[in-house]
Amino acid sequence: MLELKHVGKTYKNGVNALYNINLKIDQGEFVYIIGPTGSGKSTLIKLLDGEEIPTKGKVEVTGINVGKLKHSKVPLYRRNIGVVFQDFRLLERKTVFENIAFALEVINVPKERIRKRVREVMNLVGLDDKGSSFPQELSGGQQQRVAIARAIANKPKILIADEPTGNLDPQKSDEIMTLLEKINREEKTTILMVTHDITLVNKHRKRTIALEAGHIVADMNEGGYIKHD
Numbered sequence: 313m314l315e316l317k318h319v320g321k322t323y324k325n326g327v328n329a330l331y332n333i334n335l336k337i338d339q340g341e342f343v344y345i346i347g348p349t350g351s352g353k354s355t356l357i358k359l360l361d362g363e364e365i366p367t368k369g370k371v372e373v374t375g376i377n378v379g380k381l382k383h384s385k386v387p388l389y390r391r392n393i394g395v396v397f398q399d400f401r402l403l404e405r406k407t408v409f410e411n412i413a414f415a416l417e418v419i420n421v422p423k424e425r426i427r428k429r430v431r432e433v434m435n436l437v438g439l440d441d442k443g444s445s446f447p448q449e450l451s452g453g454q455q456q457r458v459a460i461a462r463a464i465a466n467k468p469k470i471l472i473a474d475e476p477t478g479n480l481d482p483q484k485s486d487e488i489m490t491l492l493e494k495i496n497r498e499e500k501t502t503i504l505m506v507t508h509d510i511t512l513v514n515k516h517r518k519r520t521i522a523l524e525a526g527h528i529v530a531d532m533n534e535g536g537y538i539k540h541d
């Protein structure tokens with residue numbers, strides 16, 4: 313479902329961010345991407361969502377050659393991918409319900425379907441009773457749940473979670489992991505999670521891809537990565 317073949321990325325300023333990356337991720341996998349700062353994790357994600365174009369090789373996602381997509385086709389392609397960030401990025405003036413609904417409104421989903429799906433994902437993330445709350449009225453963990461609900465509302469094939477637990481305490485981080493595992497299981501979403509949280513990686517063991525200075529230095533099926541930045 314996702315394949316990188318001999319992918320290299322050199323930015324315009326001459327920085328080499330990735331070298332000869334070969335990687336295959338199957339539908340339904342849950343994969344961690346770890347590595348020290350500057351190792352190329354964000355670049356890898358940007359190549360997947362079409363924000364950046366590889367300077368070498370081929371990035372293929374759901375059969376689409378992402379690096380060759382026309383600019384005008386990128387928004388439609390991105391509907392395949394949901395993204396969650398460390399800092400939640402919710403719309404402060406909209407309620408929880410509206411935040412999630414908005415993601416569907418912008419892609420012209422009919423109103424009735426929006427209502428149904430928003431209720432469904434609010435239930436999935438355990439926030440049935442928070443529809444009319446505003447983001448500031450929620451805890452960090454709850455805000456991240458809303459961001460996750462919004463990211464999966466249109467049933468993307470891939471969910472990219474970029475340090476989703478970076479702003480949360482260990483217990484809340486654990487709960488978010490459990491939620492992501494449930495989404496992976498129930499919605500069959502392929503999940504790529506970038507993280508610095510080695511405790512989580514060691515506790516919720518999964519395939520773990522480690523980057524260092526633009527190279528894949530390890531790809532471990534059962535995780536259990538013990539190394540410090």
Ligand SMILES: Nc1ncnc2c1ncn2[C@@H]1O[C@H](COP(=O)(O)OP(=O)(O)OP(=O)(O)O)[C@@H](O)[C@H]1O
Binds near residue numbers: 350354355356
């Ligand atoms: N837009 C850009 N232009 C030029 N160089 C860039 C750009 N984005 C990233 N880089 C460089 O590419 C390399 C990889 O950066 P990247 O952001 O992918 O690392 P990262 O692993 O995501 O780091 P972090 O954990 O700090 O987010 C770094 O040397 C960085 O300075």
